[in-house]
Amino acid sequence: MAEAATQEIGLFNRREFLRLGFWAATALAAAEIGGAALVFFWPKLKAGAFGGEVNIGTLEEILPQLPMDAVPLYFREARFYLSHVEDGLLALYRKCTHLGCVVPWNYEEDQFHCPCHSSLFNRKGEWQGGPAPRPMDLMGIDIRNGEIWVDTGEISQRTAYVPSQAVPI
Amino acid sequence: MAFLPVPLRDLPREINRRIRNSRAWKSFFRSGYPDNRKDQAQIVIGNVFLHLHPVKVPTNAIRITYTYCLGGISFLLFLILTITGVLLMFYYVPSVERAYNDIQALSTTVAFGQLMRNLHRWAAHGMVLSVFLHMMRVFYTGAYKPPREFNWVIGVTLLFVTFGMSYTGYLLPWDQLGIWAITIGLGFAGYTPFFGEQAKQLIFGALEINQDSLLRFYVLHVIGLPLVAAVLMSVHFWRIRRDGGISTPL
């Protein structure tokens, strides 16, 4: 018995090989369960108002309410601000790029002012102060036949404002 | 008179004697009432709850000013939290439509509901504090030193789990206090390098905090984390005995 157990088969003797096989199989099973758990818990995002493309109205309807450099219009359901700057329209995702608080417009300071950690942004979503690491995120705007469509599922990050981000009107 | 085995005067004592000598009683209590050294030792060894302790402890080690009972208080608070938590579960549904109303109903229509919620809340804060203070006590008395190193590591893990239990509970009332505290806290997770957004979504179960997040936190709060804590606590207590009992002051 003892002789058989210590008999060499290549790199390992039989006992070592079986032990290694046992632990390798166990590790593999554990990894599979871990992977399955990850997939199991992965969020199931539902298509809805937020996450899809939203029609917010025609240019004729929106522009009178939103002249250039006016206070950005807030679209609560679609979760963004529509801002009118010299280069055109910007759809700013309402969440602070710092920790995800909803950033309200502060009328007195004439800028976005995050209540959580005082991050400040201007009309273009540019960083003005506070701990936020980057400007406010943008949603894609498409103007088709005079109607403004905002893709709330297409949220893009940026490091700085460049005029090409605005959609000309 | 004849049907009584003893005079009426001795009847209570006789009943008591018979009960204590019955098979049922003796199967229940292995030793006599612990009013002598032998039974005192036996009950501590034989009782599953008491055998957490050795039969004897060093006089110095359990001076109030040495331990301040902080570990024991943490465990007591965990037990109180388990009991009040289970009671609260009878009146709480983790849904965004109902959760807030259920908490309000607890304080208005359920008898002692507000008291149970208060006990649960304050015991939770108390447990975070007592676990932290327990860690400070163990540190400043040098009680983490060999052979107790690994038990200290388990203790640090338990501190983390305690934070987790308290934190997941914070969301459950579904009020402004809860959801924004959680949003901010989980914003932290968003700064994980490379897969921050994914880490956040995995915990939230969504892009932004919603029903899925509430359910996740609820399940973690009422069963997931307490189970982990209970297992770690068992190991923690077991290791105290295995590593030579409570540390002794000089």
Place this chain on the structure above:
Amino acid sequence: MAEEAGSLEERKVKTLSLVRGEEAKPPPGAPIQKFMVWPYLLAIEFLAAVICTIGLLIFSVLRNAPLKELANPDMTPNPSKAPWYLVGLQELLLHMDPFLAALLLPGLAFALLAIIPYIDFETKESGRWFASPNGVKITIFSAVYTTLILVAFILVDSQIGGVPGTAGGLRQLLKTWGVPDIVGSWILPVAIMLGLSALLILIVRLRWQANLREIVIALFTGFVVVYFLTALVGFLFRGPNQALFLPWDMPHGYDPLSEF
């Protein structure tokens, strides 16, 4: 209460547990005084449990758990705060890069806490509060040192640059001067934290000839003070826009205690 000869059963129990390795071997020298768990220890534990339970009950009768308005994902209250035991992290967030404040530092804190026994494993001073008379002085010194510097830093950081009263002024000042943000959000905070820790070690080394245990005591004390002090500042003194106010003098009728 003291150890006596003990009955035969007791000695048997003791021998058995020694054989099983349940009890540490007593150190050579004087015998340790012991007493029976039943009734003496259990009485103490029972009494402690009763006192705590009654205290908790009284507190719960006197003060209701907070409940704010129904959750509204569209409206972030100003200010919004994490629970008190995490609000210290939120305070750190005001002064440095979020990855550093929210993940690296707490992760590092937990990791360093966990490995303390593998750094300081000298058992000579085990079981003694603050290890030595020097340990007491070092603990007090470290607590005062950390408190003064932290309070000074928070005050300075809230008064310079940007909007006075809001935090992170140093960082904003550097940013407006055109210094790359990495200086204000990473290099400076890390340098300050490492520098002050090194200075603390140096002082206790020079002043008290601190050994390893005492240095660990100084650093741990610093950690504890930072934890509780940032929690206190964040919880009581941060008002709307995370600006500093006195707790009883908050604008817009905000009451920090209403969140506890």
